[in-house]
Every structure is written in structure tokens, then in C-alpha cells.
Amino acid sequence: MxxxxxxxxxxxxxxxxxxxxxxxxxxxxxxxxxxxxxxxxxxxxxxxxxxxxxxxxxxxxxxxxxxxxxxxxxxxxxxxxxxxxxxxxxxxxxxxxxxxxxxxxxxxxxxxxxxxGPKCFYTNGTAESIPSWTNPFVNGDYLNNHTLWEGCRSLWAS
Incomplete structure (x- = not known):
């Protein structure tokens, strides 16, 4: 067979x-x-x-x-x-x-x-912004918007 x-x-x-x-x-x-x-x-x-x-x-x-x-x-x-x-x-x-x-x-x-996209320790790049755990890519920008990636901090930096 x-x-x-x-x-x-x-x-x-x-x-x-x-x-x-x-x-x-x-x-x-x-x-x-x-x-x-x-x-x-x-x-x-x-x-x-x-x-x-x-x-x-x-x-x-x-x-x-x-x-x-x-x-x-x-x-x-x-x-x-x-x-x-x-x-x-x-x-x-x-x-x-x-x-x-x-x-x-x-x-x-x-x-x-x-x-x-993933959740990350995110800051929007301004000095007065406080980083928080959020999902900045929720609008489907994970693969396209590379500037949002720069706002994500590493887990070790948090």
C-alpha cells in the first residue's frame, strides 16, 4: 500500500x-x-x-x-x-x-x-512622555511604520 x-x-x-x-x-x-x-x-x-x-x-x-x-x-x-x-x-x-x-x-x-504587532515599553519620543507598556502598532503599522519601532525600548532598558 x-x-x-x-x-x-x-x-x-x-x-x-x-x-x-x-x-x-x-x-x-x-x-x-x-x-x-x-x-x-x-x-x-x-x-x-x-x-x-x-x-x-x-x-x-x-x-x-x-x-x-x-x-x-x-x-x-x-x-x-x-x-x-x-x-x-x-x-x-x-x-x-x-x-x-x-x-x-x-x-x-x-x-x-x-x-x-507586539506590546513594548513605548515612549513617543518627547522628553515629557512617560514610557508605558502599550501596543503602538495596533493600527496595522507593525510592518510598515519603522519610526514606531524606534519608540520601543528593550525589556532590559526598562
Whole structure:
């Protein structure tokens, strides 16, 4: 069964990628490698757990199904030998759809996070301004407006 071998290979590659996504989402809870003093220092999108739920948990299920697909040569059901293989392929399609939904959720959360940008210790550049934790990029200026980046201070400078 050629598709079973490919499914096993796909399952083997999905498991480390899912674990990597979970670890990356956990690292987002520690901005700058430090423990956040306040939850206000962490962006709202981190709490949507796109890496843990979407790319992690929802990818483990298809990976495990794909790993077991090659060994699923069951005897069939109701006296029909091909019924077992059909059921195995049907479940692989269902779990592949679960994986696509997880990837879509993770993609949408990531796109919103890039659009909104990170929170930073921000000062608007004037001498009388007091720096505070805020999100100066909330209008979608994170990738385009480089002058806003200069107002962000490092966590170590705060």
C-alpha cells in the first residue's frame, strides 16, 4: 500500500513539527526571555494559543492516525475485505480535515498577531512622555511604520 507508506512518513514529520509549535507558543509567554511581571506585557493573541491548539493538539491527532494507517490492514467488516481499508482511508480523510482546521486556526491567529504587532515599553519620543507598556502598532503599522519601532525600548532598558 503505497499511500500507507506516505501517510506514515507524513505522520513522522508532523509530530516534531507539532511539538515545535507548542514550544514556540509557550516561549511567547516569556517576552524577551524573561518572566512577564504582568499579563499586560503579553499580547492578546498569545492567549488564543494558536501554536498549542491549532498547530499542536489538532495536528497530533492526524499524525497518530497517519502513523497507524500503514498497519491498518484489517480483515474487513461484514465479510468484505476491502471495507477495513476503506474505513481506514475514510478516517484518515476526517483527521486530515481536522489538521487543516487546526492549521487554518493557527494561520488566522498568526495573521492577526502580525497585523497588531507586539506590546513594548513605548515612549513617543518627547522628553515629557512617560514610557508605558502599550501596543503602538495596533493600527496595522507593525510592518510598515519603522519610526514606531524606534519608540520601543528593550525589556532590559526598562
Amino acid at each position: 503505497c499511500s500507507g507508506s506516505f501517510a506514515k512518513c507524513l505522520g513522522i514529520t508532523l509530530i516534531p513539527l507539532a511539538i515545535l509549535c507548542v514550544l514556540c507558543n509557550i516561549l511567547l509567554l516569556f517576552p524577551g526571555g524573561l518572566v512577564a511581571e504582568d499579563n499586560g506585557h503579553i499580547t492578546e493573541e498569545v492567549w488564543y494559543f494558536g501554536g498549542i491548539i491549532g498547530s499542536g493538539v489538532m495536528m497530533i491527532f492526524p499524525a497518530l492516525v497517519f502513523l497507524g494507517l500503514k498497519n491498518n490492514d484489517c480483515c474487513g467488516c461484514c465479510g468484505n475485505e476491502s471495507c477495513g481499508k476503506r474505513f481506514a482511508m475514510f478516517t484518515s480523510i476526517i483527521f486530515a480535515a481536522v489538521g487543516v482546521l487546526g492549521a487554518g486556526y493557527s494561520f488566522i491567529v498568526s495573521a492577526v498577531a502580525i497585523h497588531n
